[in-house]
Amino acid sequence: MTDAAHHIDLAVIPGDGIGPEVTAEAVKVLLAAVGNAVDVALTEYELGAEHWLATGETLPDATLERLRSHDAILFGAVGAAPGDTRIPSGLIEREFLLKLRFSLDHFVNLRPSRLYPGVPSPLAAPGTIDFVVVREGTEGPYTGNGGTLRGGTPHEVATEVSLNTAHGVERVVRDAFVRASGRRKKLTLVHKHNVLVYAGHLWKRTVEAVAADFPDVSHDYLHVDAAMIFLVTDPSRFDVIVTDNLFGDIVTDLAAAVSGGIGLAASANLNMDRTAPSMFEPVHGSAPDIAGRQVADPTAAILSAALLLRHLGHDAPAERIEQAVEQDIAARSGARSTSAVGDAIAAAVS
């Protein structure tokens, strides 16, 4: 057996707000699930809005290089409260989080949605939601191409350019087809090519071209606005959704809401070429409105740890976590603290 079968060199970035609270539970459960079978070396990094306030650092290049040396990164969330005027809006999101995702080439942002048995959904019936969103993670409108001309004047012009490359679109579309092939064999491209014609047509042409290599997978297309109707009225029609960085961000918060809440939604930022560590984090943000009160649901972070273990080839402990989460969710009755949820799931996987 290789050393990778027994050892994980894990970077942990708890971040801001509820990030440290939910990440502590994810680490607790991960360690309990692997037990003595895998030696996990943890290195914690203080990064995020609070760190910037204390030091003026977002993501120094030296820190990025240290992060690059780990097997994987477990991340909580970063960001200040929307009204916090001490921190320029977008600074931490762009100069820490997006810099990290782009630098480590996390081109597949995988966000599974499943309505677990026992979870009350505002809209969907049990068993009707089981799809994954494959969100492009390194391009789109999040690349920071843009600017302001004549800022603050009545003639101000603000741009935010969406970058879509043939290479970037092809690799994520191909990944989505591979995933669809291993699932219910249905891929839906979500975009807005009736208005965003240049990017939209590149995505559509790419899906048509890659589809030829996957004759077992059927594919269709929905404009993003109509897709949101079906996500609410008929989520069972989706198996694999592939979409760009911005649409994927929005689609997956709605997907989380209809499948039991943002506290259950896990994600993986994957470098599928394995040229750098992948990063695992809940879909949600730092939730400043509930931070520090031990009321956040750590399930999304815990399920993200399971995705991490799977990515590194530790399928058995990942499976234990997923089953324990499913049982924990099914048995929920009253309110529990963040750490009580983590304790219960950790006990179940030990």
Ligand SMILES: NC(=O)C1=CN([C@@H]2O[C@H](COP(=O)(O)OP(=O)(O)OC[C@H]3O[C@@H](n4cnc5c(N)ncnc54)[C@H](O)[C@@H]3O)[C@@H](O)[C@H]2O)C=CC1
């Ligand atoms: N990956 C990341 O680090 C992300 C960071 N952010 C940042 O987080 C900050 C807050 O952003 P918001 O727009 O408020 O989004 P958010 O996802 O942090 O919170 C939205 C709502 O969901 C609730 N919520 C989130 N996670 C929860 C959990 N685990 N359990 C129970 N309730 C939960 C919050 O209390 C809030 O009411 C901002 O600075 C934003 O930029 C937002 C999204 C992702």
Ligand SMILES: CC(C)CC(=O)C(=O)O
């Ligand atoms: C804060 C953003 C950079 C990202 C985001 O909202 C997300 O990835 O879900």
Ligand SMILES: [Mg+2]
């Ligand atoms: Mg988001």
